[in-house]
Amino acid sequence: MLTTILSRGLPASGYLALRFLTGLGVLVAMPLGLVLSWLPAVRAGLVRLANVERSQASRYLGLPVAPGSMSFKRSLWLLWMPLVAVPELFVAVIAVVGAPAALAGMVLWKLDPGNFSLMGLDVDSWLEALTLGPLQILVALGVLGWGAPALAHRHARAVRNMLAPSEAEQLTLRVEELTKSRAGAVDSHGAELRRIERDLHDGTQAQLVSLAMRIGVAKQMMANDPEKAAKLLDDARDGAEQAMNELRGVLRTMYPPILADRGLAGAVSALCARCPLPVELRLGELGDVPAAVEAAAYFVVAESLTNVTKHSAAGHVDVLMERRGTELYLAVTDDGIGGARIGEQADLLGRGSGLHGMLHRVEAIDGRLELQSPIGGPTTVEVMLPCGS
Known part of the structure; x- marks a missing residue:
């Protein structure tokens, strides 16, 4: 029972205390802010603070962090916070300090009778201490x-509702997100086409040119030196097999055949089995997954395991994939050194560019990717991919 009370009350009290500090800051800055509200920097600062408050409220409620307010006028609701900050802090202090203060008063009142209080009353006798003390403990635990x-x-809840963007603002945010994801998808698609073209030009095409030359030479030598012509034809056959293997490799990067043969669960299981590090794979119910989502999930796992193997110095990897409503949820966690970042250019350890490409692939199908990688680890890549109804 006490554990339940503490687990509920301490986070709530901490949240209320932090809101008091924010409200105090707003109260101090309010006169100057209202005078200088015509300055873009001041208006933008209030909007950012409103967005932070709404994000903190969402995290406390365990809800997704929704897009913040884009309106300065809507952010002005934040100026009401000082009015509720003091009573909320009073409740938080009673919740946290009430029971310890009661115990201290019950034990120490004798040192200075009349100067210790319980339930707001001065304590002058053991009867008062042993009556009011337990009552204050019960009240404090109830508040906590x-x-x-x-x-x-x-x-x-009030912060989320008051600072929520209007329907027009939500539409604007959505358009910006789709524009950004579309641009990322176009860039990713262009980079993928250039990579395929480079692989075909440098690999398969070179093999086919060499193959054609060998066949031509063998044809000319067929009459005069059949044995040498036969050897050239054997070499040409080997070259044809090598070219086919390279072509299959290029095709696998577009849509891995293993997905068609074994499905997403089997393909991911094969990836985990081939990883040189120990991988714990947890597969939930996947349901019907569109081909584009299958390919994206497969490449996310493949790229994540490659990054972990090359850069993380990890000893273990955990992969979770399951259906959550209309989305496919995927999480890859390693116990490595952390510090991974998403960037267009790789960092000094060679990390970042692969995650950037992964982000583009996910956003191209309107998915979401979140990276948590504090210095020292662990690193978690979470991906949510829409699967329709």
């Missing part, structure tokens, strides 16, 4: 376990 969480929940 139920009062503070209820107040924090209402505060977070």
